[in-house]
Amino acid sequence: MSATDAAPAIDPSATALAAVAQPDGVECAFSLELSQDQRDIRDWVHGFAADVVRPAAHEWDEREETPWPIIQEAAKIGLYGFEGLAQFFSDPTGLTLPLVNEELFWGDAGIGMSIMGTALAVAAIFGQGSGEQIGEWIPRCFGTPEDLKLAAFCASEPNAGSDVAGVRTSAKFDAAAGEWVLNGQKAWATNGGISDVHVVIASVDRELGSKGHAAFVVPMSEAKGFSQGSKVSKHGLRASHTAEVFLDDCRIPLDYLLGGKQKLDERLARVREGSKAGTQAAMATFESSRPTVGAQALGIARAAYEYALEYSKEREQFGRKIIENQSIAFTLARMKLEIDAARLLVWRASWMGRTGVRFENAEGSMSKLKAGEVAVWATERAIQILGGNGYTREFPVERWHRDAKIYDIFEGTAEIQQLVIARAISGMHIA
Ligand SMILES: Cc1cc2nc3c(=O)[nH]c(=O)nc-3n(C[C@H](O)[C@H](O)[C@H](O)COP(=O)(O)OP(=O)(O)OC[C@H]3O[C@@H](n4cnc5c(N)ncnc54)[C@H](O)[C@@H]3O)c2cc1C
Numbered sequence: 069m070s071a072t073d074a075a076p077a078i079d080p081s082a083t084a085l086a087a088v089a090q091p092d093g094v095e096c097a098f099s100l101e102l103s104q105d106q107r108d109i110r111d112w113v114h115g116f117a118a119d120v121v122r123p124a125a126h127e128w129d130e131r132e133e134t135p136w137p138i139i140q141e142a143a144k145i146g147l148y149g150f151e152g153l154a155q156f157f158s159d160p161t162g163l164t165l166p167l168v169n170e171e172l173f174w175g176d177a178g179i180g181m182s183i184m185g186t187a188l189a190v191a192a193i194f195g196q197g198s199g200e201q202i203g204e205w206i207p208r209c210f211g212t213p214e215d216l217k218l219a220a221f222c223a224s225e226p227n228a229g230s231d232v233a234g235v236r237t238s239a240k241f242d243a244a245a246g247e248w249v250l251n252g253q254k255a256w257a258t259n260g261g262i263s264d265v266h267v268v269i270a271s272v273d274r275e276l277g278s279k280g281h282a283a284f285v286v287p288m289s290e291a292k293g294f295s296q297g298s299k300v301s302k303h304g305l306r307a308s309h310t311a312e313v314f315l316d317d318c319r320i321p322l323d324y325l326l327g328g329k330q331k332l333d334e335r336l337a338r339v340r341e342g343s344k345a346g347t348q349a350a351m352a353t354f355e356s357s358r359p360t361v362g363a364q365a366l367g368i369a370r371a372a373y374e375y376a377l378e379y380s381k382e383r384e385q386f387g388r389k390i391i392e393n394q395s396i397a398f399t400l401a402r403m404k405l406e407i408d409a410a411r412l413l414v415w416r417a418s419w420m421g422r423t424g425v426r427f428e429n430a431e432g433s434m435s436k437l438k439a440g441e442v443a444v445w446a447t448e449r450a451i452q453i454l455g456g457n458g459y460t461r462e463f464p465v466e467r468w469h470r471d472a473k474i475y476d477i478f479e480g481t482a483e484i485q486q487l488v489i490a491r492a493i494s495g496m497h498i499a
Pocket of ligand 1: 188220221222223224226228229230255256257258259302305310474477478479480481483484487499
């Protein structure tokens with residue numbers, strides 16, 4: 069129908085009436101109402117975050133150590149473990165995973181990352197491994213509540229952060245021994261060197277840039293030539309372990325290459341012929357995890373907002389509650405608005421990712437960018453609302469602000485997310 073065509077003849081009053089009188093029980097294609105299962109899981113994680121995680125947050129932030137006892141508690145109740153993650157992931161709407169992350173990180177981001185850090189390696193194995201590899205390695209990433217294990221995803225290097233194509237760690241196949249030999253250095257690996265399973269991104273053909281990358285499983289207990297370098301002392305997220313790792317003639321069996329050698333050889337042959345490459349090892353993992361990371365940032369932002377709201381209703385200056393000043397009340401109104409807006413982007417991207425709707429406009433990046441920026445902004449505003457108290461370690465908002473900043477940096481910096489969105493909407497190569 070063109071713009072000049074007359075509208076089809078309809079009786080507007082009858083249409084409006086029919087729309088309003090939709091009978092009960094008619095299924096609606098679009099709904100933001102959470103199911104009972106989703107609400108139950110959200111409330112269950114919230115209870116753990118409120119009763120176990122938040123009371124321990126200050127201590128583990130000060131200690132700058134992995135909170136093993138808290139991870140163990142999470143494992144005992146099924147929040148840390150293969151079955152738990154599989155249950156969260158299996159929700160066909162995709163919303164349970166962000167719900168879980170928002171609640172857990174509302175409790176504390178450092179502890180939250182210690183519990184969820186393993187999931188990045190799991191996502192890589194799940195996304196790129198064969199059925200057999202998934203069955204073998206994913207349970208090993210978690211261990212059991214009695215014999216707890218962690219996993220790490222090692223893509224970044226000292227000279228390859230945003231520019232993943234710059235990965236120098238090499239993987240060479242020793243045909244005589246039937247083994248891969250890995251050499252290189254990885255930087256800023258969450259759980260690096262304290263995990264059983266490390267998923268390492270290495271280059272099998274440097275000339276192909278990121279298209280020549282592959283993902284390998286390197287189990288700490290078996291792989292000689294694998295070691296932890298310095299543990300990084302950080303601004304925030306300090307209960308989460310971050311370290312460099314070294315691979316020095318590190319030998320692993322042939323079948324520790326995720327997806328298998330035949331698939332890799334076929335993909336590399338296609339790339340060399342100039343046809344479109346298949347999935348790039350590191351990018352595939354980041355794409356699928358961005359909305360979940362956005363949900364973590366949301367949890368921090370919400371914690372700060374709720375705390376500041378309560379504080380502003382208690383604190384009196386000039387004979388009235390500070391929230392009775394518009395400048396404070398409007399800031400809180402904007403905090404709530406921005407958090408809810410970010411959540412909608414996170415839920416949309418999570419739903420798209422789970423239901424296989426293509427990210428035409430980099431919706432995964434949008435969600436992570438927005439949630440990260442909201443978290444940094446909202447936590448800074450929360451410090452302002454608490455005044456001097458906000459700046460001290462006696463109150464949690466300064467920790468939340470320190471924690472929030474990482475969401476502008478890891479899993480793609482704010483600038484890189486904008487680059488991804490700009491390229492997606494324009495179809496142009498923007499540098
Ligand atoms: C606490 C923590 C945990 C981490 N966990 C992991 C992990 O588990 N596994 C892992 O592999 N990595 C991990 N990282 C690494 C993280 O992903 C990188 O730090 C991040 O990708 C940024 O890389 P970079 O630090 O090298 O910054 P750089 O790439 O050097 O960027 C520096 C600045 O330049 C900007 N910039 C770079 N290129 C462009 C461009 N083209 N256009 C515009 N601006 C640009 C960036 O946005 C940034 O502001 C972690 C980092 C931290 C701090």
